[in-house]
Amino acid sequence: MESQLATKVMLVDDEGEFIELMSQRLETRGLKVIAVTCGEEAVAMIEDRNIDVAVVDLAMPGIDGIETLKQLKEKRPDLEVILLTGNATVKSGIAAMKNGAIDYLEKPVDLAVLMEAIRSAKETRMDVLEKRSAEEVKHILKSKSW
Incomplete structure (x- = not known):
């Protein structure tokens, strides 16, 4: 069941032009x-925002995409992360998936492919949250004597 609310995406990339253009293109599609x-x-900001999907560049100064992925998932295990890279390798792809990325896409990324990856990632996140919520309700009902 797809939510009627707009999908909230965090774009993480050190290339200003790329992030500006991609933000505009995603926003015009309702995100x-x-x-x-x-x-x-x-x-630093992930805990304060209700983000559905993070799209993270692999090669960045400071902490790279894999380390960013690890730290994001540590703080928000329900967050789905898609990694983007201009230098795809089997090793980095395996590292991405081992650390919880839902997808691994090459730059330049086709917008239709990215939109489908984001849609699928949000759907996965919503399924996980729905199951967790149902389990919590079941636990609460079991703990009550009525």
């Missing part, structure tokens, strides 16, 4: 976008 230029900034 709400928060753009940040480094992994540290993404990690």
Whole structure:
């Protein structure tokens, strides 16, 4: 069941032109976008924002995409993360998936492919949250004597 609310996406990339253009393109397709230029900034603000999907560049100064992924998932395990890279390798792809990325896409990314990856990631996140909520309700009902 797809939510009627706009998908909230955090774009994390150190390339200003890329992030500005991609933000505009995603927003014109109905997504709400928060753009940040480094992994540290993404990690610092993730707890204060209700983000559905993070799209993270692999190669950034400071903490790279894999470390950003790890820290984001540590703070928000329900967050789905898509990694983007201009230098795809089997090793980095495996590292991305081992650390919880839902997808791994190459730059330049086709917008239709990215939109489908974001849609799928949000759907996965919503399924996880729905199951967790149902389990919590079940637990509460079991604990009551009525």
